[in-house]
Amino acid sequence: MNITAAYTDLYQLTMAQVYFRTKPKGRAVFDYYFRHNPFDGGYSIFAGLEDVLHILETLTFSASDIAYLEQHGFEAEFLDYLKNFQFQGTIYSSREGDVVFPNRPILQVEANIIEAQIIETLLLNLLNFQTLIATKASRIRYSAENGVLLDMGLRRAHATGGYYASRAAAIGGFDSTSNVKAADDYNIPSSGTMAHSFIQSYEDELQAFRDFAQWRPINCVLLVDTYSTLKSGLPNAITVAKEMEHRGDRLLGVRLDSGDLAYLSKKTRILLDEAGLSYVKIVASNQLDEFVIKSLKEQGAPIDIFGVGTNLVTGKPDAAIDGVYKLSEFNGEPRIKLSENIIKVSLPYKKQVYRMLDENGMFYGADAVALFKEEQVGEMEHPFDITKSLDLNRFNHEALLEKVMEHGKKVNPTRSVTEIARYSKSRLEKLPEEYKRFDNPHIYKIGLSIKLKQERDALVLKHKF
Amino acid sequence: MNITAAYTDLYQLTMAQVYFRTKPKGRAVFDYYFRHNPFDGGYSIFAGLEDVLHILETLTFSASDIAYLEQHGFEAEFLDYLKNFQFQGTIYSSREGDVVFPNRPILQVEANIIEAQIIETLLLNLLNFQTLIATKASRIRYSAENGVLLDMGLRRAHATGGYYASRAAAIGGFDSTSNVKAADDYNIPSSGTMAHSFIQSYEDELQAFRDFAQWRPINCVLLVDTYSTLKSGLPNAITVAKEMEHRGDRLLGVRLDSGDLAYLSKKTRILLDEAGLSYVKIVASNQLDEFVIKSLKEQGAPIDIFGVGTNLVTGKPDAAIDGVYKLSEFNGEPRIKLSENIIKVSLPYKKQVYRMLDENGMFYGADAVALFKEEQVGEMEHPFDITKSLDLNRFNHEALLEKVMEHGKKVNPTRSVTEIARYSKSRLEKLPEEYKRFDNPHIYKIGLSIKLKQERDALVLKHKF
The missing domain is CATH 3.20.20.70 (Aldolase class I)
Incomplete structure (x- = not known):
């Protein structure tokens, strides 16, 4: 089996056909993130990125794929579009091998919504599994x-x-x-x-x-x-x-x-x-x-x-990581997914993530998620608990999401597995021990900038019933 | 990634090189079986066979595979052998989709030991996973x-x-x-x-x-x-x-x-x-x-x-089935693998498996493993408990292992997934309910013919310390 663009869920193509008819120029931002570290652990290692980028650069529908879709009721004009399909979006991502945590964007796709939707399954499939392992x-x-x-x-x-x-x-x-x-x-x-x-x-x-x-x-x-x-x-x-x-x-x-x-x-x-x-x-x-x-x-x-x-x-006993891909912006407007459980509410807009470093250059234990264009993030708020916040002015910080693909082309040369493994080791060395222990590891804090939290809360209220 | 013959563990090739030097004409029989039903269940559904046979028919080492092995110390003459590698063995197997049980051969490979060893990983990889799912x-x-x-x-x-x-x-x-x-x-x-x-x-x-x-x-x-x-x-x-x-x-x-x-x-x-x-x-x-x-x-x-x-x-929570591939015969001589645990001792010789049917054609709850050439199996013995045996004369029975590949070529036309699913359903309908329940399902009995048990016990004694 070769991976082609039909390595996807049928509904991606169903939705894509409707987008093609109703909003062919729609510009979407999707966030990839997961909700829990696997194995009840204190951190995760992000992996799979180079494979994804490599595949995306040349991803097309094969003649056999098109024939299959034709037999299954897809429209001729949409099939013509698929025949010329090429992913032309831009991707911001954590660096492969980095230590990452739940409930913050690890990767963001900014693309035509048809393209962004078609690649969703492939991206989740490769990133979820490799991050697990x-x-x-x-x-x-x-x-x-x-x-x-x-x-x-x-x-x-x-x-x-x-x-x-x-x-x-x-x-x-x-x-x-x-x-x-x-x-x-x-x-x-x-x-x-x-x-x-x-x-x-x-x-x-x-x-x-x-x-x-x-x-x-x-x-x-x-x-x-x-x-x-x-x-x-x-x-x-x-x-x-x-x-x-x-x-x-x-x-x-x-x-x-x-x-x-x-x-x-x-x-x-x-x-x-x-x-x-x-x-x-x-x-x-x-x-x-x-x-x-x-x-x-x-x-x-x-x-x-x-x-x-x-x-x-097999990544036993979990066997899977619960990574998701959520729409956060459409044609410049913020988007949100509500849930019965407030913790599962998604974050709107294109974002950046900042990691706080202590005086020795070690990870302090806090990543702050902010709007992409915020210049300064002086304080981070707990996502749900209004009594908790952290003054960030005293920390050095790193921006974690870097542009890795632009208009469908990789920005950097491919990093070898050896290089990624070395980077991962260097990052883990900066993670304090209490996040690495197997039993009840310390919880790495993820906070929101004041602006992002305001935007999210306004959207929640707008959609609430 | 395309599956080629290098889709294997390195040690298969290391061993193969030694076989190539020391016993190039060795004829082996390997048994594929597993030791436990997944999910603490009462049965398993055998799957993956058609994929394995399809791949084996055309499996070769690519030029890139050969170049890799050359760089990693394999000998020129052995590499020449690998350049012409083609699986030419014979395979007996349970039918894909059948209801199967632990500790009896599900599939047997009879081939030159070099070929049989090289395909081991591929075969386990595809059969274990598909049977799990x-x-x-x-x-x-x-x-x-x-x-x-x-x-x-x-x-x-x-x-x-x-x-x-x-x-x-x-x-x-x-x-x-x-x-x-x-x-x-x-x-x-x-x-x-x-x-x-x-x-x-x-x-x-x-x-x-x-x-x-x-x-x-x-x-x-x-x-x-x-x-x-x-x-x-x-x-x-x-x-x-x-x-x-x-x-x-x-x-x-x-x-x-x-x-x-x-x-x-x-x-x-x-x-x-x-x-x-x-x-x-x-x-x-x-x-x-x-x-x-x-x-x-x-x-x-x-x-x-x-x-x-x-x-x-993902086959949660088990995520894997413990299928193994054990040598049971070499150049006509019986072979056995001992273990600290008597239950893990393998069965020697090429074998056949018979399923007992009750008067209504339902599975009675007993499969008997016998030497391949036994004409009649009138009684089956518990593999380890000498107080237990079962008179088989009153049952109709089916032979479960059929020849599916001969000299590297498939014997039957490919069975479609639809056909295999239909067959599986018909087989499950013959399995009594008590084997299907989730909690403490009834244990399907696997017994040995008197001759097979005698052969196994003699070998165990021969190797014991």
Whole structure:
């Protein structure tokens, strides 16, 4: 499946046809944001942007797409429009890899409303998922401290979504991936070990290890739990490691994939060290996530490399981030979406977001959302609680939304995954620890400028019943 | 991203290179199966097979794949082999759409071990995910009874995995999808309603409804909760429905997307009926899953059409099925994978699975796994509990694994999604109710033939320490 402009929800095209008839020149601003950090966490890592921009630059309807829509009742004139469809809008966005928070615009699309509507699904689809996985990866990185992290989830990923999962995992702090396709396309280091089937294909485990070490001595990791980790796998691995030494090679590691990883890794470390193999690393896998790794670390498990699969690439247990795309301005007029729940009311107008920095350049814990054209934001208000506000004059601040696409063309050269991951790491280093802990993390404050809050409240009152 | 043979884990290629050097003619049998039904359910719906077979028929390494592997230390002779790689194995499989259970082979690959290993990741990736989603869809279908089910999850799906999610949802019982691309490629009915942004782009809701109904009268559904469902959306929708009647059109439905759906749907039904609009349907959406729909049904909510998104396409809360691919035979010799946990020990040899039928042709509740060549299976044994067995002589039975690919070519013409969905429905009708309930469903028994159990036990003893 190739992504074309028909990679969208049918209703986008239905609505687009009505816009085409009734307001073909309508100019819209849409906000992309989400309402909750995934995993009950204190922050999220924004990911997926470069993919979106890259696709938007060349997005068209294929002949087959047009034929399908023709068969499904779309009008000839509108189909002619779609045949020449090209996204020509402007996009402001947080930088990919940045630490972001709920209920503030992360990205804004400013475009003809037909174009803005048609790309909605694609944009949500790629940003929601990659942000979910980059955030999960970042949490796993946090718990693994300096441990090496290997993504090995492709077999449990959501079909080809696994390709994007590997990219997002690298952004969130993973060192390498087993996914060859993603490694190649996104220039992520690839790595891997061996499977049980390899050992099973031999009459005996020792011969399997010997053959593997002989024909693939570089980065050789032997899987030691096919029959019995301590009684068979590890003694055989030690034998082969010694044989490798005689040839001038070195075994990289042994992999534990079942049983009690804390107990087995300690035993394994002792046995390896006693055999003079202190350089051989211990790789562990089997349903790992940030909590299991944290526990292993707390137990002092001497694991060097963590292989993480299912829980990483599926973003368990949340499996989704609740990102939305809301109309905030139309032909220069403010727009709002009400809700039974005041917290879900959207913010009108094109906006900018400012991040407050403390005296050391660390994130202070407050992002202020303001109208795009406000020159100075001296105070931010709590979005709903009128008793709360914050004087901003004492802070240095950064504007977080930058223009990344203009008239359908990317403004900046593509940032590589390595570059984005490095940026993300540098941003996380500025986030105080209390936002990173897993249990009841501190809540990063999002406030509104006085002008924005006034505009929003006026609109709420205008529409209330 | 196009799927090529590099859509795999690096270690498959590492192992393949060693096989290429040490046992290039090795003939392997691998079993695909999983260990638990997702969602703590009583059954699973097998899906993804036609996609796998379709891809395998033409799977090759691209020039770019080869170049990548060359840069990453693979040997020239092995790369020459990969340049000509073509899957030429034979596959036996459950029929796509069938009701399947854990711990019995669902699919078996019989091939050169290099080929069988290279395709492992692709096969697990597509089968695990689609089986997860088809099963979720089937559960939602069960709770929705005769309600119409619309998949609208693309925006929250795992990137392009959403394409396969829509296919699997149709197999599990969904009536249509919002996903235009999947609808086109897989010939699934497409449908959709309208978004809040459409209404917000107008100064007033009534005009938005009027324009929409005028320019898109076919299957017109009006979204009524942008400002206030009962005070604004519904009265405006009724006005427009009456105007449509004057033009000879009919409003298909109104959509509720927030608030208490039980309360609002009842109020809405009364107001529509009082206005003489009993033909106008009620569409509901907003974080629906099988449990919410069951509750709505129990409360008597008069909802005709359910739009399901995130919880369907991400397979929440499980987000993955634990499908594995285990070597069971190599060069005619049985193979086994032990485990600390006896329940995770794999089954040796190529096998067949028989489903017992009761006197009415319903599934009796027992599948027996036997050696492929056993002529008669008169008794099945519990896999681990020696006190339990079942006399099979009184049952009619079906062989569940059929040859679907031979020497790399599909045996049967491609079955359409519609055909697979119909087959799945007919199979579910044969599954007694106690396996379908959500809470503590009855456990479908999987047993082994006496011969298979003897072979397995002998191998376990051979490998035990």
